Amino acid sequence: MTRTTPTTGRHRAPRRLRWAWPVGLGLVLAVATAVVGSGSTYALWNGTASTQESTVRSGTATLVVSPLTAMYATPLAPGRSTTGSFSVRNSGTVPLGIRMQTTTLHVAYASVPDSAVLDELTLRLAPVGRAADCRAGLGGYAARPAAFDTGSGYYTLPVGASATGCFEMVLDADAPQTVSGAVTDFTVTITGTQVAP
């Protein structure tokens, strides 16, 4: 007669499944926390109450740009420049990061290609306290007119604040005489982008 030894005692679960419990528990906690964080609940009991009437308004982003003062009145000689000032006011309700970029360029009365004229000019931008402070040689951001782009966030304009800028157009000191008499019309677009809270 063969005797079979009965199996007795508790067996350990396979070791490879032991990690599932804490992970599952973590998932449950995560879901619960996410639900709480999202501000929503799924209570079975609901109650309602009314608050006093109120108005919710969305913010606004508004820039007011004053006209750029005339820069054509001083004709450019080699190495000389002309300046013009303008102001920007943030009349919206959010602070704005400012970017300035030439968006249109037109060359007239030139005996050479437009690029030959534009490659002899440099457009500079400098912040000034007031328009009267705008003068040649202030420095600041500078680039050829066709490449003028301060990039986003050149500076931040708080709500209700104004800033005055000074543009200076410089003709290269070694500009050839072939560009004399040319007229360059330019437009700088000023973009204010809401600064992320």
Added chain:
Amino acid sequence: MTARVRLVVAVVLVAVFVGGGSSVAWALWTATGTAASSATNGTLAAAISGTEALTTTSTPASPSITRPVTLTNAGNIPGTTATTAVVAEGSTALAQATDVVAWPVPTTDDCTDATAVGTGAVSGTWASLPSLTSSLAPRAAAVWCIRSTLAAGAPASATTNMHIVLTTTNAGWVSPAVWGGFYVNSGNSVAALGCTNQAGNFIELTWDQGDRPKPTAYGAFVDGVQVGDQQLGWFGKITLAPDQVRPAAPDAGTVTVTVRVLDDSGKPTDDVVADGPITLFTQNDGPAIRCGA
């Protein structure tokens, strides 16, 4: 998976769910405006006036003339004037023998014959006058007082058409050239010829050679026609027989003979050295010649 890895997984999952479930978000609002203008590249131009008034006939007795000349920067950018004096036509010798001094004055009224030479003067001759240089704002003008003086030994009865050529410059830019013209004349205050009679058969002409070099060639002329042979300064005299003069003066009578400097090709120049009368007449039934009338 170790306990540390499990913990990391759990934390990441919590962060993902909490962050992803959050309703916090924002929109980026923008606003734009424009600033526009234009820039004009300048041009250079020049203008000159008053030169015509320098035209005169000077003599040793009245050798000078003083007149204002106005140089204008007609461009719309600053410019510096630059001038050159050019003999356009006529006697270069006269231009070389006319002294010039020029100086800036405030206005044309400040330039008279009695005005003393002022500061900033330049001097030379009409053949080699330094630049009249002024730095001028756009549309501005400078007045230069110019005194032209016939020098001793200047050729008589000569004429020179002078141009003052003007440009304005800025850096490497140069305006188109403009010019103002005038005439420099020397009067007929020619020295008298020396003349020696040789019994009616011929005459011998002599003259003051001044500072002219000895190799200078001279010729005698009657009504523009050369008479006699040309001679160098080394010899210094020309003899004329009646037959040498008759081609230019076929009839008997008094004519004026003029001695001029000849150029390298033997042609007469404007440099008149001396002149005087001679007379063709008949003597012993034959042609004769004598000095004077």
